Amino acid sequence: MSLVIVGSIGLDTISTPSGSVVDAIGGSAVYASISASYFTQVNLIGVVGKDYPASAIDVLSRHRINLDGLEIAEGKTFRWSGAYHDLNKAETLRTELNVFADFVPKLPASCSSCHTLLLANIHPSLQLQVLEETPDYNHVACDTMNFWISGCPDELALVISKVHIVFMNEDEVKSFTGKPDIFSAANSILEMGPKLVLVKRGEYGSVAVQMNSLFFAPAYPIIQVKDPTGAGDTFAGAFMACLEGHVELSPDVIKNALRYATVMAGQNVSEFSIKGILDLERNTIDEYKEELCRMTV
Numbered sequence: 001m002s003l004v005i006v007g008s009i010g011l012d013t014i015s016t017p018s019g020s021v022v023d024a025i026g027g028s029a030v031y032a033s034i035s036a037s038y039f040t041q042v043n044l045i046g047v048v049g050k051d052y053p054a055s056a057i058d059v060l061s062r063h064r065i066n067l068d069g070l071e072i073a074e075g076k077t078f079r080w081s082g083a084y085h086d087l088n089k090a091e092t093l094r095t096e097l098n099v100f101a102d103f104v105p106k107l108p109a110s111c112s113s114c115h116t117l118l119l120a121n122i123h124p125s126l127q128l129q130v131l132e133e134t135p136d137y138n139h140v141a142c143d144t145m146n147f148w149i150s151g152c153p154d155e156l157a158l159v160i161s162k163v164h165i166v167f168m169n170e171d172e173v174k175s176f177t178g179k180p181d182i183f184s185a186a187n188s189i190l191e192m193g194p195k196l197v198l199v200k201r202g203e204y205g206s207v208a209v210q211m212n213s214l215f216f217a218p219a220y221p222i223i224q225v226k227d228p229t230g231a232g233d234t235f236a237g238a239f240m241a242c243l244e245g246h247v248e249l250s251p252d253v254i255k256n257a258l259r260y261a262t263v264m265a266g267q268n269v270s271e272f273s274i275k276g277i278l279d280l281e282r283n284t285i286d287e288y289k290e291e292l293c294r295m296t297v
Helices: 028-036 054-062 098-102 124-132 146-151 153-162 170-177 182-190 231-241 251-269 282-295
Strands: 002-006 010-016 019-026 041-049 065-073 078-086 089-096 116-119 139-143 165-169 196-200 206-210 213-217
Touching: 002 028, 002 065, 002 124, 002 231, 019 028, 028 041, 028 054, 028 231, 028 251, 041 078, 041 098, 054 065, 078 098, 116 124, 116 231, 124 153, 139 153, 139 231, 146 153, 146 170, 165 170, 165 231, 170 182, 170 196, 182 196, 182 206, 196 231, 206 251, 213 251, 231 251, 251 282
Parallel strands: 002 041, 002 116, 010 078, 041 065, 116 139, 139 165, 165 196
Antiparallel strands: 010 019, 078 089, 196 206, 206 213
């Protein structure tokens, strides 16, 4: 039983009102994989350049993440630079695709017996390539961003029609569907084929939408948000990991996964880069989750 995560692996330079970091460990697959590693065995699929720090690979190994699908290519690692003038939206200052520009995801043999797949935030064409070679997993999900919604909506629509679960934030789900509110927007996506839509709402928490079913979760309270980068990826990784062992997306399974995802996203934003989700104790995560449950009674 394990989770496959396909996405970007990069080095981020980030500035927020709380400070800044240069060439910090980042990428959608990294945030999602570390978050998921507390709940299940994780297989990471991605590419880095020869300049990727050995210390970063050590971090992934320390979290017992299977790196059979990690490709180390000639050239430089994907880099992103951004600034947060407020904490709800990043301003992209620079993007260098480098080796990620020619990335072709390949699922190693060790992924053939897995049951769950997360297509993290990468180009929809790459997500489609993975779907074409994916076995019949119990749960398949995709994440996305406004750049793909505006740049290749038809490819993204095809991806969505082939997955069970969709992650989008509030702006994305309304932009993609053209609907004025998240509920009608989520229902439009459900009509395309998925069974569940997770709408991420930042400081206002999240909502899980199924046909004729809604569940709200507040954001986990953090005294100081230092860096929102990767929060959505962290959320998605934990959510998908908590589905392991469950064939059906029952209300109880969804609620439990959503609460753990909320806790992990909260830990992520409390520090820069991946620092907030490193080397946590599972007992501590469980305590935070129970605290969140008490808040929603």
